[in-house]
Amino acid sequence: MIRANAICKSFAGKQVLSGIDLDIKPGMIFGLLGPSGAGKTTLIKIITGQLGFDSGDVTVFGKNVSDLTGTDKKQIGIMMDDHGVYDRLSCTDNLKIFADIYGIPHSKIISALEEVGLKDAAKKPAMKLSKGMRARLQLARVFMVSPKILFLDEPTSGLDPMTMKYIHKLIQNRKAAGCTIFLTTHNMEEATELCDEVALLNDGKIVDRGNPSEICRRYNHRKAISIHLKTGEDIRLPDGIESADKISSLLKQGKVETIHSSEPTLETVFIELTGRKLENDAEARYA
Amino acid sequence: MRNVAVIIRKQLKDTLKNKTVLIQFIMFPVMTLIMENAISVPDMPELFFTKLFSVMYMGMAPLTSVASIISEEKEKNTLRVLMMANVKPWEYLAGVGIYVWMLCMAGAGIMATGLPASVIPFYLGVMAVGIAISVAMGACIGVFSPNQMVATSLFMPVMMVFSFAPMLAMFNDKIEKVAGIFYTQQLKILINQMSFDGIKPSAVLTVAVNAALALLLFFAAFRKKGLE
Numbered sequence: 001m002i003r004a005n006a007i008c009k010s011f012a013g014k015q016v017l018s019g020i021d022l023d024i025k026p027g028m029i030f031g032l033l034g035p036s037g038a039g040k041t042t043l044i045k046i047i048t049g050q051l052g053f054d055s056g057d058v059t060v061f062g063k064n065v066s067d068l069t070g071t072d073k074k075q076i077g078i079m080m081d082d083h084g085v086y087d088r089l090s091c092t093d094n095l096k097i098f099a100d101i102y103g104i105p106h107s108k109i110i111s112a113l114e115e116v117g118l119k120d121a122a123k124k125p126a127m128k129l130s131k132g133m134r135a136r137l138q139l140a141r142v143f144m145v146s147p148k149i150l151f152l153d154e155p156t157s158g159l160d161p162m163t164m165k166y167i168h169k170l171i172q173n174r175k176a177a178g179c180t181i182f183l184t185t186h187n188m189e190e191a192t193e194l195c196d197e198v199a200l201l202n203d204g205k206i207v208d209r210g211n212p213s214e215i216c217r218r219y220n221h222r223k224a225i226s227i228h229l230k231t232g233e234d235i236r237l238p239d240g241i242e243s244a245d246k247i248s249s250l251l252k253q254g255k256v257e258t259i260h261s262s263e264p265t266l267e268t269v270f271i272e273l274t275g276r277k278l279e280n281d282a283e284a285r286y287a
Numbered sequence: 288m289r290n291v292a293v294i295i296r297k298q299l300k301d302t303l304k305n306k307t308v309l310i311q312f313i314m315f316p317v318m319t320l321i322m323e324n325a326i327s328v329p330d331m332p333e334l335f336f337t338k339l340f341s342v343m344y345m346g347m348a349p350l351t352s353v354a355s356i357i358s359e360e361k362e363k364n365t366l367r368v369l370m371m372a373n374v375k376p377w378e379y380l381a382g383v384g385i386y387v388w389m390l391c392m393a394g395a396g397i398m399a400t401g402l403p404a405s406v407i408p409f410y411l412g413v414m415a416v417g418i419a420i421s422v423a424m425g426a427c428i429g430v431f432s433p434n435q436m437v438a439t440s441l442f443m444p445v446m447m448v449f450s451f452a453p454m455l456a457m458f459n460d461k462i463e464k465v466a467g468i469f470y471t472q473q474l475k476i477l478i479n480q481m482s483f484d485g486i487k488p489s490a491v492l493t494v495a496v497n498a499a500l501a502l503l504l505f506f507a508a509f510r511k512k513g514l515e
Contacts, residue, residue, distance in 0.1 A: 048371070050371070070373045073371075073373050074373065078371050080364075080367075082364050082367075083364050083365075083367060083368050083371075084363035084364040084365040084367075084368065085365065086297070086301060086365055087363070088301055088304040088305055089297075089300060089301060089304070093300055097293060097296075097297050098372055100289070100292075100293040100296070101289075101290055101293050101369075101372045101373070101374060102372065103289075125304070141368075
């Protein structure tokens, strides 16, 4: 569905993307993870034809990105972090503009608002919506077009957990409907929950890629089991057959409060690979 | 052309809810009606307020509203969404330009209600030219400005010069000479005469040069900044 081969891009002599390769299959949720300034948004802009690149090639729907026609572009939905809505217009009027541009019947507007849970706010001016509702209005704008590919640039950035969960559900529904989704995020939990495949981007380079669980298993160097006892004591045992008797004995004695294997998270893998934290960078951005 | 019509419809809905832009369109027509009917001073030239406010209107309303609309869309990133939806830059600019021009012409129509019927086509023709040039000037500022604050700081002096110079020219000969290089002053002379009789070729040339300059600056701004 989307292929990129050795994409390089620089701004004013600074290399922003370096040798990016991608192969995103139809119907998958692909996550591009990285801290702010890693080049995530730049890559989306290149793949969607908003930005040129220095070398390499990008194909979408099997066509070179520069050869995409208006019809092709109408099958691509893009929700960028910084995209705005018309504040003074109601939710319905906001969607009506794009329904008219895309030639979509107005009956689809209500179903799109219903899908994102904004039916009751249909007549409310966008300026009176909360941040989460605005994000859902933006989603309704791209969902209404029924795109084959959906680009979501940090769709849950700065949202409360409830809204985040709601948006995750909407994204999963789209995937179930056959949509290919390209998601950028700095939220590791979000990536683990939603993505079939992720690529970890740091300083314009992909440092690793694969299924989130596979990546975590691959970097599971410690292979340990952590047990928190009811006495308050923490013990760590090797993750192997040699610990089976000890664990069994503790369980039989009813001493175990919690027990965990110690696979790394995507966050710890990222730190191991780059020496950088994702969330801290993101927090710094909102500070 | 469908996208141009969509932009016009969007602007119409938005303007009705945007008091700062809406007031630009209705202030002078309403003031004209009120002043023409309420004030009567001996020896005051006939249709004094209509002629005076018409020139101020053509130099102010289209310029400020086009610049405000474009710069607001840039600032709030809604213009980028339109471009992503495959609306071409020319479709957007044509939509905004046509919309503002039509709305200003409607305002001019209201201002023309006090004129003798025989001169109304002439008056509207002159206003159409002046409003079109101001639309191009406003588009130039809107395209050049990254946000509304920059647009306001640019269009305020430009608008003041074009709309107030013809009024000040009535009281000062030196200002009149300087104002002569502006299209608003030349069009004011035509509106005062309400006839093409005795029109000087230099006046036509001045208006043409102003129009050409507005277009040239617009294309230069568009080439440099695009609609990003």
